[in-house]
Amino acid sequence: MSRPLARRVAVVTGASSGIGAASAEKLAELGARVVVLARRADRLADLVARIERDGGSALAIATDVTDAAALADAAARVAADFGGADLLLNNAGVMLPAPIEELAADQWKQQIDLNITGLMNTIGAFTPQLIGAAAERGVADLINTSSIAARNIFPNFAVYSGTKAYVTHLSRHLRAELGARNVRVSALEPGIVGTELQNHVTDPGAREWLAGARESMEWLTAEDVARTVGFIAAMPPRVNFQQVTIMPTGQA
Numbered sequence: 001m002s003r004p005l006a007r008r009v010a011v012v013t014g015a016s017s018g019i020g021a022a023s024a025e026k027l028a029e030l031g032a033r034v035v036v037l038a039r040r041a042d043r044l045a046d047l048v049a050r051i052e053r054d055g056g057s058a059l060a061i062a063t064d065v066t067d068a069a070a071l072a073d074a075a076a077r078v079a080a081d082f083g084g085a086d087l088l089l090n091n092a093g094v095m096l097p098a099p100i101e102e103l104a105a106d107q108w109k110q111q112i113d114l115n116i117t118g119l120m121n122t123i124g125a126f127t128p129q130l131i132g133a134a135a136e137r138g139v140a141d142l143i144n145t146s147s148i149a150a151r152n153i154f155p156n157f158a159v160y161s162g163t164k165a166y167v168t169h170l171s172r173h174l175r176a177e178l179g180a181r182n183v184r185v186s187a188l189e190p191g192i193v194g195t196e197l198q199n200h201v202t203d204p205g206a207r208e209w210l211a212g213a214r215e216s217m218e219w220l221t222a223e224d225v226a227r228t229v230g231f232i233a234a235m236p237p238r239v240n241f242q243q244v245t246i247m248p249t250g251q252a
């Protein structure tokens with residue numbers, strides 16, 4: 001097995017399930033030491049055990065990414081234990097679609113708090129490490145998980161889509177800002193992926209829409225997206241995917 005990410009240190013947020021968990025396993029398989037962040041410590045412990053059983057190296061740090069101080073502590077631990085991160089998969093997110101007039105205030109706040117503020121807290125905590133690693137070793141990666149919702153129009157997804165449009169546009173700007181310093185910035189834009197993301201949806205109409213979408217096409221798996229993350233990270237340093245859109249074949 002080739003290990004193109006040997007000597008790299010990857011931090012993955014939203015790693016306790018779905019795309020984050022699968023990507024952490026893929027990055028470890030490709031040789032990176034992986035630091036996994038999410039709130040559910042038991043899930044992270046299981047993930048670390050799986051990675052270690054398969055010969056990889058991983059560290060779990062139970063963290064709420066909406067808490068900037070907790071993220072600063074996590075970054076300090078990564079610096080102390082591993083000398084800093086050179087790959088960040090900034091992936092924690094939540095999707096709570098509903099008609100705008102029915103969208104509970106706590107649900108739109110939760111999406112903005114996690115998908116925007118949590119994302120920014122993570123960038124704030126780890127970007128200095130990415131810049132330092134890139135200066136030393138010539139490459140670092142910031143991969144932000146956006147969504148096709150950043151550009152496509154889905155009624156009832158206005159707030160979620162707004163947060164993901166932020167992620168994609170921010171990523172393009174950061175790419176221009178950091179590329180000259182050898183930090184590659186990518187926006188990863190999946191179509192629909194079968195994960196726990198859909199389980200949090202409470203709006204009956206949105207749940208029905210999702211059930212119909214599940215019947216009408218085969219969704220992506222988290223492993224499909226993880227392979228894409230590994231592909232992005234394993235490219236030679238001169239290659240930067242600005243945006244990567246990965247869709248189920250049957251999704252329009």
Ligand code: NDP
Pocket residue numbers: 013014015016017018019020037038039040041043063064065066091092093094095114118145146147148189190191192193194195196197198222
């Ligand atoms: P999951 O629900 O499986 O994963 C979400 C992850 O975010 C979990 O690990 C969860 O862990 C973590 N998380 C939630 N809240 C917090 C918090 N406050 N602090 C730290 N971690 C948190 O969904 P996906 O894997 O599908 O989602 C990953 C990303 O992919 C999201 O950004 C999502 O928007 C995006 N995406 C998903 C698509 C899909 O169809 N599934 C399509 C396009 C984009 P915990 O609860 O343990 O904290």
